[in-house]
Amino acid sequence: MNDLSASSRITYGAVPVQAAVVRRIRGLSDKVLAWLFITPTIVLLLAINIFPLVWTIYLSFTNYRANRANAPVKWLGIDWYQTILTDPDIWAAMQVTAHFVFWTVVIETVIGFGLAFLIDKKFRGHGMWTTIILLPMMLSPAVVGNFWTFLYQPQIGLFNYVVGFLTGRSASSFQMLGDVTLSPWAIVIVDAWMWTPYVMLICLAGLRSIPDYIYEAAEVDRASKWRQFWSITLPMALPFIMLAVLFRGIENFKMFDMVNLLTGGGPGSTTEVASITLKRAAFESWRTGYSSAFAIILFVTVFGLANIYVKALNRVKSR
Amino acid sequence: MSIANTAHSVVEPSPNTRRLAGSLVVLYAVITMIPLVWIVLTSVKSPDDAISYPPKVFFTPSLEGFCNLFTTRSRQTPEFIRTLGPPQGTCDEIARSRNMVVAGPSNYVPRFVNSLIIAFGSTVLAVALGTLSAYGFSRFRVPLKDDLLFFILSTRMMPPIAVAIPIYLMYRTIGLSDTRLGMILLYTSVNVSLAVWLLKGFIDEIPREYEEAAMIDGYTRFQAFVKVVLPQATTGIAATAIFCLIFAWNEYAFAVLLTSGNAQTAPPFIPIIIGEGGQDWPAVAAGTTLFLVPIVLFTVLLRKHLLRGITFGAVRK
Numbered sequence: 001m002n003d004l005s006a007s008s009r010i011t012y013g014a015v016p017v018q019a020a021v022v023r024r025i026r027g028l029s030d031k032v033l034a035w036l037f038i039t040p041t042i043v044l045l046l047a048i049n050i051f052p053l054v055w056t057i058y059l060s061f062t063n064y065r066a067n068r069a070n071a072p073v074k075w076l077g078i079d080w081y082q083t084i085l086t087d088p089d090i091w092a093a094m095q096v097t098a099h100f101v102f103w104t105v106v107i108e109t110v111i112g113f114g115l116a117f118l119i120d121k122k123f124r125g126h127g128m129w130t131t132i133i134l135l136p137m138m139l140s141p142a143v144v145g146n147f148w149t150f151l152y153q154p155q156i157g158l159f160n161y162v163v164g165f166l167t168g169r170s171a172s173s174f175q176m177l178g179d180v181t182l183s184p185w186a187i188v189i190v191d192a193w194m195w196t197p198y199v200m201l202i203c204l205a206g207l208r209s210i211p212d213y214i215y216e217a218a219e220v221d222r223a224s225k226w227r228q229f230w231s232i233t234l235p236m237a238l239p240f241i242m243l244a245v246l247f248r249g250i251e252n253f254k255m256f257d258m259v260n261l262l263t264g265g266g267p268g269s270t271t272e273v274a275s276i277t278l279k280r281a282a283f284e285s286w287r288t289g290y291s292s293a294f295a296i297i298l299f300v301t302v303f304g305l306a307n308i309y310v311k312a313l314n315r316v317k318s319r
Numbered sequence: 320m321s322i323a324n325t326a327h328s329v330v331e332p333s334p335n336t337r338r339l340a341g342s343l344v345v346l347y348a349v350i351t352m353i354p355l356v357w358i359v360l361t362s363v364k365s366p367d368d369a370i371s372y373p374p375k376v377f378f379t380p381s382l383e384g385f386c387n388l389f390t391t392r393s394r395q396t397p398e399f400i401r402t403l404g405p406p407q408g409t410c411d412e413i414a415r416s417r418n419m420v421v422a423g424p425s426n427y428v429p430r431f432v433n434s435l436i437i438a439f440g441s442t443v444l445a446v447a448l449g450t451l452s453a454y455g456f457s458r459f460r461v462p463l464k465d466d467l468l469f470f471i472l473s474t475r476m477m478p479p480i481a482v483a484i485p486i487y488l489m490y491r492t493i494g495l496s497d498t499r500l501g502m503i504l505l506y507t508s509v510n511v512s513l514a515v516w517l518l519k520g521f522i523d524e525i526p527r528e529y530e531e532a533a534m535i536d537g538y539t540r541f542q543a544f545v546k547v548v549l550p551q552a553t554t555g556i557a558a559t560a561i562f563c564l565i566f567a568w569n570e571y572a573f574a575v576l577l578t579s580g581n582a583q584t585a586p587p588f589i590p591i592i593i594g595e596g597g598q599d600w601p602a603v604a605a606g607t608t609l610f611l612v613p614i615v616l617f618t619v620l621l622r623k624h625l626l627r628g629i630t631f632g633a634v635r636k
Contacts, residue, residue: 030459033540037455041448041511042467048508049474052485059485066488115347121332123341131622132348135355138618142571143607146590147358150600156370158357171372193351201625254478257571261590275572278480283576288484295481302476 053299060293067286080293090294092269093277099184100273101252104191105245111192112199113241117233119200120207130204134197141194145258148190152176152262177263180270187259187271191252199244206240207233239317246309253302274298358611361604369600384601386410387594388427388609392419427606430588434610436499437584438567441506445563446556448507449514454544456515457522458530468519471512479572487577499582505573510563517562517628521555522548558624561617568614585610 060081063074084090115133119126136144151159155172164171176186210233218228256275259265265272265280272280278298282291332340361369365381392414400420406412411421456464486505487496495501525548533543549556575587589606592599618625 030540034455034459034461037451037459038461038467041452041471041515044448044504044508044511045471045474048486048505049477049482052482052489053477055485055489056481066484111347115344118340118344121337121340123337123344126341126344127622129341129344129348131619133344133351134622134625135615135618136351138565138614139611140569140571140586140614142569142575142586143589143610144354144358147603147607148354150361150598150603151354151357153370156372156374158353158374161372161374193354197351250476254476256478256480257586260575261571275478275480278478279576282480282484292481292484295478295484299477299481302478303473306476 056292056295059289060296062289064288065286066282066288076289080290081297083290084294084297089269090277093272093274096184096269096271097253097255097273100188100191100255100271101249103188104195104252105248107188107192108196108199108248109241109245112196112244113203113237115196115200116203116207119204133200136194137197139194140257142257142261144194145190145261148186149177149262152186154178178267180267183263183267183271187262190258190262191255194258195248195251199241199248202240202244202247203237206237209240210236239313242309242313242316246306246313249309250302250306253298355611358604358607361600362608363605364601366594366599366601369604381413381601382409383413384599384605386413386421387425387599387602388592388605389425390414390421391423391425393422394419426583426588427585427592430583430585431609433499433578433582434568434584434586437502437506437582438564440499440503441510441567442560442563444503444507445510445514446518446560448511449518449559450549450552450556452511452515453518453522454548457519458527468515471515474512475509480576483573483576486573490577497578497581497583502574502578502582502584505577506563506567506570509570509573510566513562513566513628514559517559518552518555521552521559525551554624558621558628561621561624562628565614565617 061076061078063076065071119130148159151157152175154160154175157171157176159176160171160174163169164173174182176182214232214236215228218232223231254275255273256279259271259273259276260279263271265276274294278291278294281287281294360376362384363380363382364375364378365383368375368378368381369384386409390410395418397418400415400418403420406415407421414421455461456468461467490496490498490501495504529547529551530540530543533547534540538546569586570584571586574584578584578587585606589603589610590598592602592606594600594602
């Protein structure tokens with residue numbers, strides 16, 4: 001303690017002293033500065049993220065309707081939650097969402113990893129081609145999704161024409177957006193087109209992080225290329241692949257913009273993912289309490305699944 | 320790509336492997352480009368060429384799509400049109416060939432301007448707040464640091480529609496609904512979590528010794544932050560800004576639910592460009608093309624920084 005009080009009297013710059021002590025003498029203290037630096041962000045998040053979230057929780061226990069703001073609000077307790085969890089429409093929407101997430105993630109991961117593996121071979125011009133492949137994911141899903149409805153037109157759409165040309169069917173014989181079996185695949189195709197490059201980029205980082213000497217050692221041991229792939233490449237890139245799956249999973253669980261513009265949830269409700277159900281309940285039938293309860297259920301689901309997944313990911317990483 | 324090229328030794332792929340890999344990647348790239356090329360082609364087609372069967376790859380370019388994007392037109396009788404003077408420019412000429420006259424400008428330009436203002440406004444704010452917080456989290460002992468950081472990240476797990484309900488009610492109450500300021504604040508709050516995580520990664524890599532040395536030389540902590548840390552973090556700040564910009568530029572869900580006219584951005588507007596009997600595809604394509612140009616340029620310019628932004632800073636290389 002003594003040397004502390006001694007050093008706090010020193011003239012500045014005379015002797016190199018502990019920076020911590022110097023800080024206490026001049027300017028704003030670190031405590032005040034930390035507080036000043038972090039508070040604005042937290043305040044903004046509290047105002048525009050947390051306050052609405054708390055409000056949503058409150059609304060989910062009431063019969064409030066946003067289009068009748070002046071009607072008396074009745075407290076309903078957990079009625080909405082019971083209604084939702086026993087509502088077959090909600091389960092149908094969750095099933096559509098689960099199918100959508102599953103197929104997009106599988107397709108994007110397989111093609112994305114394959115592309116990364118090929119690009120990692122560093123052929124001539126791979127930088128330029130990689131940039132071209134990345135373009136779709138930088139674009140607005142809404143704006144581009146809207147244009148895909150044009151590509152999917154039965155008679156005049158390019159997609160139908162090309163598929164018809166390749167399979168020998170007529171271009172107007174199938175409706176990608178109007179057919180109950182095809183429409184889920186229509187949104188999967190657009191999502192895969194947009195987001196496969198994203199998975200590819202993360203996988204590429206994983207492949208580039210594998211040090212060469214491991215492969216060299218394998219070569220010395222006469223391990224076949226096939227064996228090297230299964231024993232070195234795949235296990236070492238796995239944490240990256242899992243990371244890509246996590247990000248895509250969360251994003252597609254929340255999917256709204258692209259599906260809203262491609263099919264709007266139709267035909268019927270074959271492509272009605274959870275966010276579309278939410279929008280219909282909240283902004284079309286104005287069942288604010290009901291939609292708030294569903295929003296909370298969705299949030300808890302994503303949060304819970306993501307947490308379990310991250311634990312698994314950390315286990316893989318620490319192997 | 321910025322990912323370090325390590326010299327392969329015995330594990331060099333053979334020239335044949337490379338050629339095969341290259342041709343497969345090029346094939347994928349070509350297929351992936353077709354929709355984008357089609358958007359650009361459709362923007363300079365006449366409406367008839369745009370919906371022809373089979374789809375046309377070779378056609379006479381027409382400005383009608385761009386004309387319809389920028390103007391509103393009204394239908395007139397041929398007799399009336401004959402009484403008018405010579406056409407007012409190219410668009411009027413095209414309109415008159417379809418028995419219409421240009422009535423005035425469309426809403427595309429104001430919507431585009433809204434997109435610019437809201438995207439840049441929210442980016443500047445998010446990066447400013449994010450830089451301060453990231454420095455705070457990186458250098459100071461903050462109580463519950465990890466919890467706060469995870470809380471900041473978890474704000475992104477909420478479906479936008481779910482947050483939109485109370486925000487809609489809140490904005491209606493305080494008069495921010497359908498205002499640019501309201502959208503700027505909203506996009507800032509969505510982006511700030513990405514900004515904090517990314518910038519914390521960048522600032523963590525700047526050695527503390529630089530600041531300590533500066534402070535021993537007589538700088539205050541704040542001066543050291545401004546004069547030492549900020550210049551070192553420029554690359555990180557630029558990369559973060561571009562990601563915030565891309566999000567705000569492309570965002571649709573909040574925009575379509577919370578804006579209706581005054582503050583509406585381009586993404587909700589472009590899909591509702593209606594011609595006669597449904598969507599006016601050349602005009603939609605023209606609007607889409609103009610909207611995509613800035614982002615395509617960005618992507619080409621900053622492909623070196625893409626990886627970190629995409630993975631929330633989880634991938635460091």
